[in-house]
Amino acid sequence: MLQAAHAARDLEQVKGLCVYFRRNAWRFDPKLRKFNKDICRNDQGGRHCEWEFEAFYDDPLLRQRLDGIFSPGHHTFLVNTSGSGKTKLLFEGLCQRWGFYFTFARDGSRLGPNDLAHIATNLKLKLTEYLPPSSDPQYASLLQANLQMVHNAFGGALLARLFVFKLFLEACSKEGFRQEHRQRWLEAQLLPRNLSNIGDPFNILQLDVRNAEVDGSVIDEAIAQKLEEIQEFWEMPSGEFLYIALDEANVPSRQYLHVFTDEHGAYPLLKAIIRSWQQRLGRLPVRFVVAGTVIPQKYFPATGEWDDWCWSSDTDSFHDPESQRRYVAQFLLPEFEASEDCQVLMQRMWHWLRGRHRFTASFLTLLLANRFESSLFLLRQYIATTTKYAPVDHVEHVSEEVREELDRSISWFSELGSKGLDEGPISRIEMHRAAIAYLTTSKGCLDCETKDRALVTQDYGYFVDTECRRVALDEPLMVTYGAGWLKNSEHPAATTMFKTFESQYPTALRPSHFALFLALSFASYFDGFSNISDAFKIYGGPVLSALAAKLVLFSKKVEGRPEPTDVHFSEHSPKRLVSEAGGAEDMLSWFKHERDEPFCLFQSSPGSSATLAFCLEFQDGQCFWVFVHVPGHFTCEDSPSFAEDIQHASPASLFDEQPEILSLLVELPHLSPDVGPLGVLRVSGSFRVEKASEDSIPSEHQPAAILNIISLEEAGKRISQDMLMRRLARIFSDDTGDSLRDRQPRQLESSSPSRKSGRRKRSAAGSTSTTRVSTRLKSKSQTVNAASGFGSPGPPESKKRRRNNASSPAHTRKRDAGGSGPGTSNIKATARRRLNKITAVATGHASPGVPPSEPPENASRYNLRKRIRLPRP
Template sequence: MPEPRGQASIQRTKDKDRLHAFLDSLRPGFEESVTREPVDRWAPDLHPELDATVIAHIKSLGIPRVGTRPSLLIHDLGRFQKAPQLKSRVDGIFKRNATTFLVNTSGSGKTRLSFEGLCQNWGFYFIMERDANSLGAADIGPNLYRRLNFPTGFQPCLPPPDSPSFPDMLARNIEITHEEFNRLLLGRLLVFQIFSEIIESRGITEDHKMRWLLFQLTPHLPGNTTYDILHDVTKIYLGELEADVVRDLIAVTFAKLQKIHGPEFHLFYVIDEAQLASREHTSAFWHEGKEYPLLREIIQSWAVQSRHHETAFVILGTDIPKDGFASAPFADSVRWSSDTGSFDDEAEHGRYVSQFLTPSYVSSPTGKMFLQRVWAWCRGRYRITDALLKALLIDDFITPHRLLNDYIETVTTHRPTDFVDDERRISSIAVGVYLSIPMTFLMSLSAPVLRSTVQHVLLHYLATGRHPSPFSEDLTPLVSAGFGHFITSDLSHVVMDEPMFLIRAAKWLCDPVESGLDSPHTCFTVLQNHRVDATSRSLACFVAFYLARVLEHGQHLSTVFSFPVDKEAWANETAELSTFDGKTVSAVDPQTFTIASPSTLAGVESWLDDGKGDAFCLTDDVDPELIFSLKLEKSGFLRVILHSIVAEKDVQGDRLKKVMSKLASKNVFCDEVCVSILSWDAFLNAR
C-alpha cells in the first residue's frame, strides 16, 4: 500500500537532509586534500640486504602507493602532455561532443590513456568492475550491472516482440536502467559539486583536474571514516530517492557546476571495462528488430540527462560489438579507435625501464643485459613490463635477473635459459603481483577459430622467425581472448606477436591433451577443419617440421610420399633431407634447421642459386609454398616442390590435375628461374 502523500513528502525531506549532511561532512576532507601531497608515496621496507643507494633511488621516484603496494598505473600522471606522440593519442580519444569507443586487448594501456585525458579535462571515471589495481569506486560493480532484475522487476529476457506484454516490459526495463544509472550520475555530480566549491574559493587550476581524478581512483578523504565515498553516496544516501527527484537534482547540480566553472565547462564520462556491460542483458533491450546490450542504455540514460550541457563519452573495453550501437540515438556521435600504442621500440622501452633502476646498475654489464632481456621478453603491451617493474620494486631489486626468470616462469610456465641463475626462488610476491597479467586467454582456446589461428601463428613463427601478415578484423576474438592486439588505430588489423603470449601458447600447443596435436594425423585434421582460407601456410609449416623429423636419418620415399603406379626408379630409394649452399651438401638437423621465406620470385631465385644452408624455402605470395631438397641413396638429388592444400576431403579428378599442372616448372617460375633450375649442374652432380 503506497504511503500517504504527506508521509511521502516528510520522508523525502528526511532523505534530502541526510544526503546534505553527508555531503557537508566531506568538506573538511576536501579542504585538506587539495592542499596536501596528492598521493601517498610508496617506500620499500628496510632490511639489511638493501643497499642505501637503492633506497634513495626508489624514494626519489615518488611512486604512488595504493594500499600497501606501489602503483605504476598512476605514477607520473600528466607526463603524456610532454610527449607529442602520446599527447596526440590522448587528444584523439578525448573528443568533445563525441562517443569514443577505445577498444584493444587487456593491458594495452587504455586505462592509463583515460587517466591522462582526465588530467587535462574535467570528467567522471567509472569502472564496471575493479581489477587487480584496486583503483576506482565500487559504485557500479557486478551487483548493479548484473542484478538489475533484483528486486525491481527488470526482465532480463523479453518475451517475443509480438507478445502483448512486450512493449510494457521493454519500457519498464529502460525505465529501471535509467533510474539506477541516473542515481549513479547524480552521486558523482553531487560530490564533484562539493569539490568544485572548495577549489573555487582557492582559485581553480589545471592541477585540480588531476586531484579530482585521484580522488575518484581512491575515493576516501583524510579524517573521514568512509572508505568508498562515491559508493556510499549512491547506495546509502540516494538509494531511496524517487526518480523525478533524482532528475531534478541532476539538473540543479549541473546548473551550479556551470556557474562555478564558467560557460566553457565540459564533462567527459569515462566507462572502463565496458565490455562487461556489453555482454550483460543482451536480451532485455530491443530496437528496430534487434537486441542490444545494457551498455548502450547506460550511455543513453546519461546522454538524456546531459543533453543541455557539454558532455562526451569515452568507452574503454576489450570486446565491444559495433552492431549494438549502430542504431542508437547517439549513433551519429560514435567513433571507434584502437589507438593505444605499445612498447614496440627498443630504445623507448629501455628509457622507460631504466628510470626505475639505479644509474650504476643501468651502466653495468649485468644491467645492460637485464635491459636487453626485459625487452626481449616483455615487449608489447604495457602491463607486461609494468607488472615486472612492480615486482622488482617490491623485491627491492635484489636479484633482477632471477626475478625476471621467476616472472616469466610464473606467467608462461616456461623457465627461460638465456640467463641461468644459481638457484630457483619463485618469489613470494608472484601470486599477488602477476595476477594482473591477462593470461586467462587459454580458457578461450576451445573455440576452433582461435585454436587454429594460434597454431597458424606459432607454426609460422617457428618456420620463418616472423609473424604472418596481420589478420583482418574478422579475427577480433584474438583481441577479446587476450592474446592478440590491434596494431592499427581503426580496429582493422590484429597480430599475436608478444613473446610472453607466444611462449604461453606454445606451451599449450606442446600439451597433446590440451592442444589436440597428439599425432600428425590429428594436427592435419585440426588444420583442415578450421580456417580453410587461412591455414594452407600453416600446413606448409607443419609439413616442414614433419619432414625434418621423419627424414632425419633417411627414410624410404614410398613411406613418406604417395606415387603413381608407374613411378620412377628413384621413388624406391631411401632419401635424406639435405641443404645446399652452392658448394656443400649437408644433412639437416631437425632441431636447428632454418627456413628461408622470400616474398618475391627474385628471392626464390636467390635461394635456389645459394641456399645459404636453409633446409626449406617457404614462399610468401608465390606458389608453390614449400621447396626443399632430398639426397637420394643412389641417384643423386631431388628438388621437391610442394603445394599444400587445406581441404575437408581428398583432392581428386580435375582439381588434382589443375593443381599438379601448376607444379610444372614452366608454370611455377618465370623463364629466368626455370633456366636456373634446369642448368643447376653443380647441385645435381654433388655427392
C-alpha cells in the same frame, strides 16, 4: 565530511578541502607519513620527481594518442585485449581533462569508486530478463519498465558523482581554477575514501538515492539542478568537453541481452546506460570514452545516433627495445642501470616480455619488491610460472635458500590460462599457426583471424592497428604458453600432428600455415637419409619410391659451383627453416643459394595457394628439387584435384614471368633427371589424400607425388616436443645471434649484508628501485596491480650472426661478504627511502600520483591476463 561542509556552508572547512585537493591526496595516508618525511628531506629528489610528474604531458606520441581517444569531435569506443593499457590511457587522459571515471568491474587494485559494479547484479531481481514478442500486449510496458529501472539505478550513481563534483569545483573556484585541479579530481575519484572518514562518498550517496526509492523524475530533476548549479560558477572553457570514461565496458556489453530492444533488435545493458546518461547530461558539452576488451559493434551501427562514435584500438605497446628500455629505466638506480648485469637483463626482458605493457610492468614489480637481487633467475622463474616452461639459457645459480624466497614471491602469479585453447577453435588453430610460424620463420602472426574477435576476447591476441581491423599473435610469453599446451598429442590441435588439420574450424585454414607445418615435418623426417616413400606416394616413379634421401642446403662459394650441406634439425639450427619470399627478388635470391634457409615459401598473395620448395639428395649424390603446392582449399572435403595441384607446382607455371629462375634450376649440381622436368619432383599439398586413387594424377603429369600423411603422422609423433620448446625459447631469446651469448652475465657483488643474516646473494649493491616519474609512493606493506600494453614485432631479422649451439655455463657468484665499499651507504639509504615506490605508475595501471589502497584480505592469485595486486611481502 563533504555533505556536512556543503550543508553548513562552512567556508573554513571548504577552504581546507580545497587545500586537500591542491596537494597530493596520497600525502595524508598515515601509512606513508614517515616515508613522505624522508622524501621531503631530499630536496633534490623531490624537485626531480615533480619535474618528471609532468613528463608524460610532453610526450608527443602519447599526446597524439590521447587527443585521438579524448577527442572533442567524437565519442570513442576504446577496445583491445586485456593488459594492453586501456585503463592507463583513461587515467592519463583524465589527468589533463575534466571528466568522470566509472568502472563496471573493480579489480584487485581497488582504484575507483564501487558505485557501478554492483548495480547490474541488483537489477537482476527486478528486470524482466526475457521480453515477450513485440505483438504481445504487455511488450511495450515491460520494455519501458526495464528502461526506467536502468534509468533510475544508474541515474543515482551519476547524481552522486555530480554532487561531489560540484563541491570540488566550489572549493577550486575560491582560488581560481588551474590545470592541476583536473588531476586532483581524478585522484579523488580513484581514491574516494580519502574524501570522507566514513567510506566511499560516491557509493554512499548512490545507495542513499537507491534506498530512498524515489521516482525517476525526482532523480532527473536533481541531476538537472546540479548541472545548473555547476554552471553558475564554472564555465567550461571554450572548445573543451566533460569526458565520461566508462571502464571495463565489456561487462555490461554482454549483460541482459534480451531485456532491451529497439528498431535494430535486442541490445545489451551498456547501450541502455549510454543512452540514459546522454539524455541526462545534455546540458553540458559531454564526450564518452567507453573502454573494454571487446564491445560488439553490431549494437552500435555507425549511422544515426552513433555516427559520431569512433572505434579505436590505439593502446600502444613495447614494440621496440628502446621503448621498453625507456620505461624500465625510470625505476633503476643509476649504479645498476650502468652495470653489465642490467644490460643483459634488459636484453632478455626485451626477448621475452615484449608486447603488451603488463608483461614488462608486472615483472618490474617483482624486481622492485626483490631489490633487483638475482634478477636473471627471477626472470627465468617469472617466465616459468606464467608459461609453464623454464628457459635453460643464461641460468643464474642461486642458493636453495634464495630460490625458495624468490619462489614465494613469484607464487602469487598464475599461468596465463588455457580456457580459450580448450574451448575456442579459432584461438586453438591460430595459436598452432603462431607456434609453427615461430619455429620455422622466427616470426609471429600479424594477420590473425578477426572472426568474432576471438583471439582478443580470450586475451591471446591483440589489435595491431588503431582501428580494430588487424589482430596479431606474436608475444613470446603467450606463444610459449600456447606451444606448451600444444605439446599434448591428445589435444585436438598438436604441434606436430596432422590431425590438427582434420578438425572443423569456423574459419578457413591458411595454405601458408600448412606449408610451414610441412616444412617442419620434412626438416625432421629428412634429417639424414630416409625413405622417400614414407613422405610421398610417388606416381610414375617406382624407382624413386625405393630410394632414400636427405635434406640439404646449397651454399654458393665465392668461386665455383654450389656445394650441398646437410641440414640437421635441432633446437640450435637452422635458426630459420623457411624463407618467405615476398616478391621476385626474394625468390631469385633463394634460388641463387644466397639465403641460409633450406626451404622457400612463395605465394602470389596472402591467403592464396602456397608452394614450398627445397632440395633433397640421394645416397648416390644426385640431387633434386621438391615443389609442394598447397591449394587454397587444401582441406576441402570434396574430391581434391591432385592433377591440378601438380600443374600448379610445375616450374613453367610458377615462374612463367621469371625465366632466370628456370635456368637456375638446371644449374643444381648432380641434378637427377628422373624426378621430373628441370629436376623438380612435383607434389600435391592437398590434405585429403584418402580420396586419391591410382588415376588421380594422369600419366602425362608423371612422375609426381601426393603426401603420405599416415607415415608422416607417425614420424611427427617421434619429434621431441621438448626439443621444439627449447628451439622456440632460443628463437625468442635470439640466442644464436646474440652478441653477448658467450658472455655469462656477471652479478655485481653486494657490499652490504643481505636480508637473511648476510647470506643472500645480490645482483647489485643494495639495488632497489628509484622512480623517476611522478608517482605516488607506496609502503612496503602495500601491493600493486599489473599493467598493460599491446603488440610487438618478433625478434629483428636483419642481424646475421653466428650460431651458438650451447649456452655458456653460468658462473656462481661469490657469497656476499658484507662490508661497506665506496658509496654503499648512500646507495643503501636511497634504497631504503625509495624501496616502496612500487606504485600504480610503476605497474602502468594507474596515473601518476595514485597509490592503490589496501588489498582485500582474501584475494586470488595474480593472473597476467587480469589485473590484481601482489600480496604483501
